[in-house]
Amino acid sequence: MEETIIEQRKAKADALRARGENPYANDFRVTHLAADLHATYGDATAEALEAGTEDAAVGGRVMAVRSFGKVIFLVLADRSGRIQANLFKNELPEDDWTRLEQLDVGDIVGVRGGMMRTRAGELSIKARALRILTKALRPLPEKWAGLTDVAVRYRQRYVDLIANDEVRETFRTRSKVVSYVRRFFEERDFLEVETPILQPIYGGAAAKPFRTHHNTLDMQLFLRIAPELNLKRLVVGGLHRVFELNRCFRNEGISTQHNPEFTMLEFYQAFATYEDLIQLTEELLEGLCRHIHGAPDLVYGGETISFRGPFARLPVFEGLTKYAGVPEDKVRDREALLEAAHRLHIADAAKLSLGKLQMEVFEAASEPHLVQPTFVTDFPLEVSPLSRRKDAEPDLVDRFELYVAGREIANAFSELNDPVDQRERFLAQVRERAAGDEEAHPMDEDYVRALEYGLPPTAGQGIGIDRLVMLLTNSPSIRDVIFFPLLRPEV
C-alpha cells in the first residue's frame, strides 16, 4: 500500500515534468516567514487587509489541505510557524490552479500573494501564485494523533520533527541552552577550546571506552570518555580559563539517563577552588533557568524545582547518616556500611572497596531525596583520583557533585596538582584495574609530566548538557533531547 502511494506521487511528479516544471526546483525566493506575517498583520482588520498589502512570498510544507471546489485552504509550515494560504480559482493563473491536481499534503510549496482575513478571522495569504517546489513521495503521519510510535520517532526523527511541534521546541531549547552556556563563559574570559576525541590513552572519568584503530600508524585509539586531562594540560600551558562543549563516548548501557555518546561542558579555572565553582554553578543555572523559563524555577516530572541560589549542600557522610541510617561515628566502618548496603539491596556489596561502598550506599539512599538542587560534597579520596585532598581530612577531597531531580548533573573539584600524589593515585587505580575494575583509570605518564611542570591551583567542572536540557524541557528520557539516539539496527 505504501508502495502504491509512492507510485501515485511519483506519477504526479512526472505529470509536473510533463508540464515542463521541475518537481525539485530551487529558484523560489522567499520574502517573509509565517511569523513575520502574523507579527505584522496579526491585528489588522479584514477591511484593512482588503485595501491591499505588500506581496509576501512564503515557502513551506503543506500540513493540511481543505478543498471547497473553487477555493482551497492550505496550511503552510515554515521554520517560524504556520500560515494559511487561500487559493481562489478566479484569483490564480489557470496554470497554477490546474497544478493543484498534483499537490499533496507533505509537499513543499512556494506561495505568493497579498494578505487577507477569512470570515472565521484567519489571517491568510490570498495566493496569486503557487508552485510545487519539492514533491514529497511519502505520506505524513495521521494528522491529529500524529506520530507516537517511539521507535519510528527516534529512527526517523525527520518525521517526528515535521509532525510534533513540541519536539521542535525541545531542540530549539537545547540550542538556546548551549548558546547561553557559551556566552556565560565567554563573558567571564574563558577560552573555548577543542581537544582530541581520538586518544591513545583515555582518562578523566571512571568508564569503559570505545576502541578504534588508526591504520597508517597501526595504533590502537580510544574515543574520549572525558576531555579532562587535555584541558588541564592547557591550564599548565598558561590558558588559565578554558572550556569545551564536548561529545564524550562511554561504552556502557543505554537507558532513559544514558546514551553511549553524550554532550558535556567541561571548564577549568586557575586560582579557583571548588567553593568558587559552587557559586559559579548557582549563577549559571539560575540565569539559565530565567533565560529559558523567565523565572528561577521550573516544573520537572510534576515537581517544582527552584534554581534560586544558594543551593542546599550535603556532605557524603552526612547523607550516609541522614538517609542510609549509618551512625555518625560508623561512616568509615565497613560492617555498618555493609549492613546498610544489605538493607538497600545493593548487589555484591562485599566486593566493594570502602570508598566505593560509601558511595554506593550514599547514592542508593540519598538520590531520591535530592530533588531540589543540592551540592553533595566531601567525597572519599579513593573514588576521586584526580581531586585535591582536603587539608583537614586527608581521606576526603575538595569535590562536589550537583544533584537535581535525583540525578547527577555536574561533577567538580579542586584539581590535584601535586605530581607525586597524582602518580600514586594513578598507581592505585592501576592496582584496582589489575584486581578487575574495568572502569579504573589507566596510568597517564604524560599527564604526570605535565603536572611536574606545574599546574596552577585550579578548579574544574563537568556538566551534563543532555541531562540539563532534560530538566529544562521536562523530558523524561535522554532520547528526547538527542536528535539521533543510538538504537539497535533496523531489521
Added chain:
RNA sequence: GGGCUGUUAGCUCAAUGGUAGAGCAGCGGACUUUUAAUCCGUUGGUUCUGGGUUCGAGUCCCAGACGGCCCA
C-alpha cells in the same frame, strides 16, 4: 541480566478461539471562507517472525526479533 508489557492497513487504534474492522491519509465525485471542513462512493492486510495446540488462531502455548516501563 530479571520482571511486566506491547507489535493488526501509510498513521492512530478496534476485533468472546468462529467471515480482520473504524477514523485519518489515498483514489473518484459534490462544494467560493474552512480550521480535525462537510457529504457520497471507493482502493488498501505476510495481524512482527518461526513453530505448536485446535474442526478453526490476530486471539491460547513455545521460541525468537524489535520497542516501552520497572528492577538490578
